[in-house]
Amino acid sequence: MQGIDSYRDEFPITERRNYLISASLGPLSRRAHDATLEHLELWSRLGPEELWFDHGMPKLQLCRERFAALIGADAEEIAIVPSVSNGLASIASCLDYSERPKVVATAMDFPTNHYVWKAQAPRGVELDVVPTPDGIRIEPSDVVARIDERTALVNVNRVLFESSWILDLPPIVEAAHRNGAYVVVDDFHGTGVLPLDVHGLGVDLLLSGSLKWLCGGQGIAFLYCRRDLILKMHPMIVGWFGTKEPFDFDRSRLDLRDDARRFETGTSTLPQAWTAAEGMGILLEVGVENVRARNQVLTHRIVERANERGMELLSPEDDSQRGGLVRVRVPGGRAKAEAALHALLARDVVLDQRHDALRISPHFFNTEDEIDSCFKELDSVLD
Ligand SMILES: Cc1ncc(COP(=O)(O)O)c(C=O)c1O
Numbered sequence: 019m020q021g022i023d024s025y026r027d028e029f030p031i032t033e034r035r036n037y038l039i040s041a042s043l044g045p046l047s048r049r050a051h052d053a054t055l056e057h058l059e060l061w062s063r064l065g066p067e068e069l070w071f072d073h074g075m076p077k078l079q080l081c082r083e084r085f086a087a088l089i090g091a092d093a094e095e096i097a098i099v100p101s102v103s104n105g106l107a108s109i110a111s112c113l114d115y116s117e118r119p120k121v122v123a124t125a126m127d128f129p130t131n132h133y134v135w136k137a138q139a140p141r142g143v144e145l146d147v148v149p150t151p152d153g154i155r156i157e158p159s160d161v162v163a164r165i166d167e168r169t170a171l172v173n174v175n176r177v178l179f180e181s182s183w184i185l186d187l188p189p190i191v192e193a194a195h196r197n198g199a200y201v202v203v204d205d206f207h208g209t210g211v212l213p214l215d216v217h218g219l220g221v222d223l224l225l226s227g228s229l230k231w232l233c234g235g236q237g238i239a240f241l242y243c244r245r246d247l248i249l250k251m252h253p254m255i256v257g258w259f260g261t262k263e264p265f266d267f268d269r270s271r272l273d274l275r276d277d278a279r280r281f282e283t284g285t286s287t288l289p290q291a292w293t294a295a296e297g298m299g300i301l302l303e304v305g306v307e308n309v310r311a312r313n314q315v316l317t318h319r320i321v322e323r324a325n326e327r328g329m330e331l332l333s334p335e336d337d338s339q340r341g342g343l344v345r346v347r348v349p350g351g352r353a354k355a356e357a358a359l360h361a362l363l364a365r366d367v368v369l370d371q372r373h374d375a376l377r378i379s380p381h382f383f384n385t386e387d388e389i390d391s392c393f394k395e396l397d398s399v400l401d
Pocket of ligand 1: 100101102103104128130175179204205206207227239
């Protein structure tokens with residue numbers, strides 16, 4: 019690996035803007051940019067057989083392999099899905115809720131998780147939502163207390179998207195399995211910035227996408243299914259690419275693959291496979307442990323700068339409890355936060371805003387100076 023600092027040059031946007039928003043959209047790298055052009059060049063001169071079989075399928079497989087490497091899984095346990103929402107809906111379609119109707123989720127999950135389970139109500143799903151004590155954290159013991167013999171599945175986020183609180187998963191996995199329930203983790207805010215060993219953790223299913231910390235662009239998400247669970251999963255959302263022999267064009271039976279790709283459906287968003295593979299390639303080269311270490315230095319600095327100004331933190335202050343971002347309340351409410359966001363954008367400081375707070379999410383290529391300059395600009399826009 020080259021020195022971690024040298025990767026900054028991979029991301030041209032850092033020359034022009036103070037880009038502190040990788041939890042929302044990881045920036046385009048030079049490699050992903052060039053890979054996009056490579057795809058276009060191939061498309062401009064090849065027929066479908068050559069483009070798909072010689073280039074597209076291997077590129078999709080490279081994405082599965084790289085995602086698997088990032089989370090400690092095997093490539094056979096990974097399916098490419100169009101979005102986390104889509105993957106979760108596929109998982110939801112696999113289960114029978116007649117004897118176990120309960121799905122345990124939390125009040126701080128990304129809303130799409132809840133929408134998927136609400137849509138399953140006609141099939142018997144009862145959504146049991148664990149409350150948050152403070153709008154920042156979810157106590158694992160509160161989740162554990164809801165899991166019982168009526169629970170089909172526990173769906174939690176490893177890193178909470180608003181506060182970046184890291185949910186301690188082992189007690190949840192233990193309680194779920196003791197009660198015969200599955201654990202599905204939405205890891206969109208964890209993969210790439212927080213090391214993960216899915217096998218060691220023992221979760222059953224996991225979802226994530228390439229567009230945030232993986233710097234791989236929109237349109238590609240990943241579904242992990244634990245190997246010994248794969249054949250028990252019978253999705254109702256299916257398509258020819260999830261079958262063993264899609265090019266036999268045999269409509270007489272549905273013969274789903276024996277690996278996680280049984281969750282795949284139709285033609286994949288091929289151009290994005292080029293960008294996603296490059297984004298994940300960079301993350302693998304740098305190493306998620308190194309990304310985590312660097313991110314902690316930077317988020318710690320954000321906490322310091324916010325504390326110096328007496329700004330209210332809506333994220334954990336303890337470094338070990340915090341994922342990749344810090345949320346800071348803007349005095350004066352939502353309209354003030356929105357105005358601050360736009361004023362900062364005009365000054366090339368790129369963040370995002372949720373309600374009355376700003377979320378600041380530095381990646382490994384950001385610098386301490388950028389954090390300081392972000393707060394200086396914030397001082398002037400809040401004056
Ligand atoms: C934790 C989490 N889960 C799911 C989603 C939505 O994912 P998708 O748009 O791929 O369905 C998001 C989007 O930001 C998210 O932060």
